[in-house]
Structure formats: C-alpha cells, structure tokens
Amino acid sequence: MNVPVELKYSREHEWVRVEGNRAIIGITDFAQESMGDIVFVELPSVGDTVEAEEPFGVVESVKTASDLYAPVSGEVVEVNNEPVDAPEVINQDPYGKGWMIVVEMSDPSQLENLLSAEQYKAMVEEQA
Amino acid sequence: MTEVKRTPLYNAHVAAGAKMVEFGGWLMPVQYEGIIKEHQAVRSAAGLFDVSHMGELKISGRGAREFIQKLITNDVSRLRPGCALYSPMCNPQGGTIDDLLVYQLEDDQYLLVVNAANTEKDYNWVRSQAPATVTIENVSEVTCQLALQGPAAQGILQKITAINLGDIRYFCFVYGRVEGVQCLISRTGYTGEDGFELYFPAEHAEALWQAILAAGQWEGIKPAGLGARDTLRFEACLALYGHELTEEISPLMAGLGWTVKFNKPAFIGREALLKEKEAGPTHRLVGVEMIDRGIPRQGYPLFKEGRQVGWVTSGTFAPTLGKNLALAYVAVEWAATGGELDVMVRHKLLKARIVPKPFYKREV
Numbered sequence: 394m395n396v397p398v399e400l401k402y403s404r405e406h407e408w409v410r411v412e413g414n415r416a417i418i419g420i421t422d423f424a425q426e427s428m429g430d431i432v433f434v435e436l437p438s439v440g441d442t443v444e445a446e447e448p449f450g451v452v453e454s455v456k457t458a459s460d461l462y463a464p465v466s467g468e469v470v471e472v473n474n475e476p477v478d479a480p481e482v483i484n485q486d487p488y489g490k491g492w493m494i495v496v497e498m499s500d501p502s503q504l505e506n507l508l509s510a511e512q513y514k515a516m517v518e519e520q521a
Numbered sequence: 522m523t524e525v526k527r528t529p530l531y532n533a534h535v536a537a538g539a540k541m542v543e544f545g546g547w548l549m550p551v552q553y554e555g556i557i558k559e560h561q562a563v564r565s566a567a568g569l570f571d572v573s574h575m576g577e578l579k580i581s582g583r584g585a586r587e588f589i590q591k592l593i594t595n596d597v598s599r600l601r602p603g604c605a606l607y608s609p610m611c612n613p614q615g616g617t618i619d620d621l622l623v624y625q626l627e628d629d630q631y632l633l634v635v636n637a638a639n640t641e642k643d644y645n646w647v648r649s650q651a652p653a654t655v656t657i658e659n660v661s662e663v664t665c666q667l668a669l670q671g672p673a674a675q676g677i678l679q680k681i682t683a684i685n686l687g688d689i690r691y692f693c694f695v696y697g698r699v700e701g702v703q704c705l706i707s708r709t710g711y712t713g714e715d716g717f718e719l720y721f722p723a724e725h726a727e728a729l730w731q732a733i734l735a736a737g738q739w740e741g742i743k744p745a746g747l748g749a750r751d752t753l754r755f756e757a758c759l760a761l762y763g764h765e766l767t768e769e770i771s772p773l774m775a776g777l778g779w780t781v782k783f784n785k786p787a788f789i790g791r792e793a794l795l796k797e798k799e800a801g802p803t804h805r806l807v808g809v810e811m812i813d814r815g816i817p818r819q820g821y822p823l824f825k826e827g828r829q830v831g832w833v834t835s836g837t838f839a840p841t842l843g844k845n846l847a848l849a850y851v852a853v854e855w856a857a858t859g860g861e862l863d864v865m866v867r868h869k870l871l872k873a874r875i876v877p878k879p880f881y882k883r884e885v
Contacts, residue, residue, distance in 0.1 A: 429540070429748065430557045432838035433816050433845070451867065453816050455556045455837055456748055458867075484555075 394517065395422040397488055401504060402513035405446075405462040408488060409507060416465050416504075419492040420452065420483065423517050428454040431480040436461075436493055441469045443496060445503050450493065452483070461493070465503045471495035528573035529665055529726035537744055545637030547574035549747050556748035560840040563712055563753055567671035567737050568745030569730070575666050576640025577720070578647060579658040581630040588655050589623060589631055591789060592647065594772055596782040600625040604693045605707055608780050609772040610643070611790030615797055616768040617775070619643050620760060622709065624694060632705075632720075634666075636762045650789070665726040669733060670716030670745075670753075672883075677737035678717055682706070686717070700732040711750060713757025713881055756839050758808065758848065758879035764819060764834045765806060765848055773797050774850070776806045776878075804831065805856040808878040809847040809864070813871035817847035817864045824863040824870060830855045833864065841881055851875070 396402075401409045406424035410417040425431060433453035443449040443463035450461040473492050476483050483491035498504075508516065526547045534541060539550035550571065552559060562568045580589060590597045595608030605624045609617045619639040624632040635643045644659045651657055669678055675686050684697035684706060694707030702725040710716040721729065734742060751761070760766050765775050771794060772781050781794055809817060817836035822829050836847030847864070855862065858877055863870035 429552055430555050432557075433814075435814070453838075455752060455840070456551070458816065458818060 394426070394514070395488070396510045396514045398510040400488070400510060401464070401507040402510065403462060403464040403507055404516065407462060407464050409464045409504070411504060414498055414501060415470065416467070416496045416498055417492050418464060418494050418496060419487055420461065421513070422487050425484050425487045425491070428452065428457065428459065430455050431476075431483045434476045434480050434483070434493070436472050436477060437469050439469055439472055443467060443469060443494075445500075445506075452480075463496070464507055465496060465498050466500055467496040467498040469494050470497045526574075526662075528571055529723040530571045530573065530730055533727050533730055534571065534744075539744075539746060542747075544747055545574055545640075547637055549574055550744070552746040552748045553744050556746070556752060557840045559743050559745035559749035560752050562741060562743040563671045563714055563745055563749060564841050565672070566741040566743075567669060567673040567677055567716075568712075568743050568749065569733050569737070570668040570670065570745050570747075570750055571730070572666045572668050572718070572750075573664070573723070573726070574637035576635040576637060576643065576659070576661040577664045577666075578633040578635065578640075578644055579626075579630070579660050580633060580647070580651075580655060581658075582656045583629060583654040584652055585629045585631055585655050587786075588650075588652060589633075590786055592650060593621070593623065594781040594788060594790065594794070595623075596785045597623065597625075598785065602627055603695065605709060606692070609766070609777060610646075611772065611788075611794065612768060613789055613793065615771040615773075615790045615793030617762070617766040617770055617772055618646055618768060620762055620766055620772075620777075624705070624707065639762060663723050665721055665723045665729075667719045667730065667733070668710055668712075668716060669719070670710045670712040670714045671742075672715060673737065673740040673742070674714070674716040677733065677740055677742060678706075680736045681732055689717075700729055702729050704729075711759055712753035713759070713879070714753070714883055752837060752840055755835050755837060755846075755848070756841055756879070756881035761835060770850075771797055774802050774804055774806065802853060804850040805853050806834070806878075807849055807851050807856050807858075808876045808880055809833070809836075809849050809862070809873045810876045811845040811847075811864070811871060811873050812861070813873070815864070815866040815869075815871045816845045817849070817866065817873065821847075822865045823849055823851060823873075824865060825855045830862065839880055844880075846876075846880055847873070848878075
C-alpha cells in the first residue's frame with residue numbers, strides 16, 4: 394500500500410496535497426485497490442463549492458458506487474477530466490494522473506482535522 | 522446463519538492474491554488480478570472459476586423422474602442419461618424458488634445443481650415434496666465444481682484428458698479422467714462462451730485446479746472470480762437468482778417462457794403460471810442502455826413521464842461492450858425496444874433506452 398508521506402488524508406480515503414491556499418484532492422491507493430476496476434467518475438464543475446465531509450462526487454467500480462467526500466471546504470478551481478474520460482487512471486496512478494479536483498480553501502484550519510500518512514496507514518491497517 | 526464455508530480451493534485462492542468475499546454462505550474469490558482483465562480473458566482465451574459453492578442435490582430411486590417432472594417447469598421427458606436441462610423450480614404461486622440444472626446421471630438418478638444461497642432452502646423444499654421411494658442427498662460439501670470457460674477452453678482441457686471433448690455436445694456430459702481425476706465433464710457454463718464444467722470429489726480440487734491453469738498457460742488462461750462471472754453472465758443476459766429471479770417473480774415475467782412446458786404432466790406452479798400466461802404479463806425483462814452518463818444498479822427505479830414504470834435488477838459497466846447497461850423489469854406498455862426511459866441514479870433522472878437482449882452473443 395502506497396501512502397506518500399507528504400500528503401494529508403481523510404478518514405474517507407481521500408488524499409490532499411496542499412499548495413499554498415489550494416488543496417489538490419484524489420483518492421488513496423488503498424481506496425482504488427479495495428474498489429477494484431474503476432469505471433465511472435463524476436466530479437463537480439469549476440466554480441462549484443464543496444463542504445468538508447460532504448459528498449462532492451462519485452466513483453464507481455464494476456461492482457460498487459462510492460461517494461467522494463471533500464476533505465476541506467472551498468471553491469473548485471480546477472477539475473481533472475482525465476479520470477472522467479478514462480477512469481482506469483485512478484487505479485493506475487491514484488496520486489498522480491488520477492487527481493480529481495483543486496479546491497481554493499475557505500478555511501485552511503480544516504487541514505488540522507486530517508490524518509498524517511502515518512495515522513492514515515495505522516487506521517487502514519486497523520480496519521483490515 | 523451458520524459459519525461461512527470455505528471451498529477446498531480456499532488456500533489456493535488466497536495464495537493467488539484473490540480478494541475473498543462472502544457469497545451465498547461461502548468465502549469466494551471475487552477477483553484475482555481485476556474483474557475486467559479476468560472478464561476479457563474469458564471472452565478472448567479462457568478463465569477458470571471455482572464454483573464449488575454451487576449446491577448439488579442427488580435425487581434417486583423409483584419414480585425420481587416423475588418426481589422431478591413435478592418439481593420443475595421444464596420437461597424432463599426430453600432428458601436421457603448424459604444430458605442436462607436448465608429449468609426454474611416454482612412455488613404454487615408461480616414464483617421462482619430457484620433456477621437450476623438437472624443432470625440425468627442414470628435411469629433413476631439425477632443431479633440438481635442449484636444456487637449456493639438457495640441450497641438449504643431447495644433441499645428442504647425438495648424433501649418436503651418427495652415420495653417415499655425417492656432419496657434426496659445433499660452432496661454439496663463433498664463436490665468440487667470448476668468452470669473452464671472461453672474460446673480456448675476445449676483446447677486447454679484436451680491436453681489433460683483422453684476423452685474426446687469435441688464429442689460432448691452443448692448441455693451434455695460424460696464421465697472421464699482429467700489429469701487422473703475422475704470427473705463429470707459437462708459442456709455447460711454461465712458466461713456466454715463455450716466451455717466446460719467439471720464435477721469431482723473435493724479432495725482432488727487443488728491438483729486439478731493447478732493442472733488446468735498450467736495446461737492453459739500458453740493460451741493465456743486466468744483464474745477468474747465471481748466478479749467476472751457476474752459481468753460475463755450479465756452481458757449474455759443470463760438470469761441471476763436474487764436479481765432477475767425471486768420467489769415473487771415468475772419465469773414467464775423473466776422471459777423464460779421457453780422453460781415452462783404447459784403440455785407436460787402437472788407440475789408445481791402450473792395453474793398460477795397458466796393464469797399469468799392467459800392474462801399476459803404485467804412487466805417484461807428488458808435490456809437498458811444509458812444515454813446520459815451514469816451506471817444503473819440493482820434496485821434503481823425507472824420512470825416514464827414522471828411515473829415509476831419499472832426497476833433495475835442488474836446493472837454495471839459491461840466490459841466487452843464498453844457501455845453502461847442494465848437488465849430491468851418494465852411495465853409492458855413501456856417495454857418496447859427503442860423506447861426511452863429515465864433511470865433514477867442518486868436522486869437524478871438520467872436518460873436511457875431499451876435495447877435488444879442479449880447484450881453479447883458469441884460468434885459461432
């Protein structure tokens with residue numbers, strides 16, 4: 394299981410890469426691995442706002458559909474169309490080409506509620 | 522519920538990296554490498570499935586034939602030793618208790634192969650209906666079942682058996698050795714491809730599993746899990762119990778009218794089914810293709826002009842076709858091919874179209 398140390402993680406298996414006031418968001422390697430072949434992704438549009446801990450999109454594998462939860466609140470300023478057009482990129486490269494949205498954070502202090510790589514790893518191992 | 526059961530191949534699956542899930546009371550591999558890769562291997566080469574979770578009931582004794590004739594809706598009189606028949610088994614209301622395969626083993630001996638989750642229910646039902654001269658034996662736990670499916674299946678299996686597989690016709694079987702293990706070898710399956718199902722004593726499971734995988738290495742055989750089994754049967758529009766068939770759904774409604782033989786002697790459910798046939802069905806099982814982006818899933822409602830007219834029984838991304846498809850029951854007045862409906866996906870109505878079944882048919 395790949396859990397890059399420089400990222401922050403939600404309990405719902407999203408990752409966040411912080412760049413200034415912006416949060417780049419995707420789903421973790423553990424999440425893609427547990428879902429299996431991902432075949433459908435629905436993301437918000439640029440200009441939409443997302444709320445921390447509320448669904449912002451959907452990812453579906455052959456067998457299941459799962460909501461995507463926003464790790465932080467803010468306005469969507471970029472959306473990656475690659476996983477929308479070719480969802481398998483999330484299986485192949487969840488932390489790279491499989492990124493989903495960039496959020497301009499309205500309350501960066503929410504980052505403190507997220508897990509470190511170490512904490513996330515411990516949580517996943519406990520669930521397994 | 523009793524403890525979750527493991528097939529004799531449990532260790533082999535775990536060693537092969539399978540993701541194990543509970544299905545019908547058994548811990549089964551849902552996938553090894555990935556559902557789509559396994560699905561494609563079956564369509565283009567071959568896949569090997571452990572389907573030992575399927576239930577097997579042996580019915581024997583004087584009057585076994587007449588008894589089975591009464592139990593199921595299809596006509597057993599067409600069977601002879603060495604052949605198999607697909608049939609629903611109905612309750613007196615015409616609802617489907619299960620769908621199954623009947624193998625005629627000998628003159629007065631038959632094997633019913635039933636869905637894992639229904640094994641106990643079926644066993645109890647069959648016993649409750651049986652005359653005194655007939656013996657019913659649940660041999661599920663001592664029987665291993667493998668399914669080798671795909672265009673390369675025959676070539677692969679032929680390498681490890683002296684039986685001439687080309688002589689086995691569709692829905693027929695022979696007894697013979699495969700890699701030294703005595704098997705019932707039948708040309709049947711649940712994927713829409715050509716292939717074989719092998720039934721044999723559980724103690725040989727691992728040896729035979731490994732031998733078939735080794736024999737098919739060059740052809741590109743893959744072990745395949747229940748995930749691919751489901752997408753394969755779905756593309757071929759083969760009914761799955763608990764989805765297209767339930768105790769409330771009759772085989773007529775499910776489009777299985779060809780398995781309900783009214784011109785044979787009386788059988789359980791006949792009166793109800795005849796009534797339904799004469800009245801005409803209220804709903805029809807149709808194929809649905811999404812027009813808007815979205816994946817229809819079991820239980821999603823279908824709408825026409827704001828009114829609910831049906832529901833999805835199975836739906837997913839179909840790997841061979843690259844489309845989001847569903848099987849759904851739709852009120853007959855809206856069930857014509859080409860008609861447009863809305864599928865409710867997460868509180869949104871998405872456009873879809875009724876398309877012909879099956880979604881996939883292999884070229885012969």
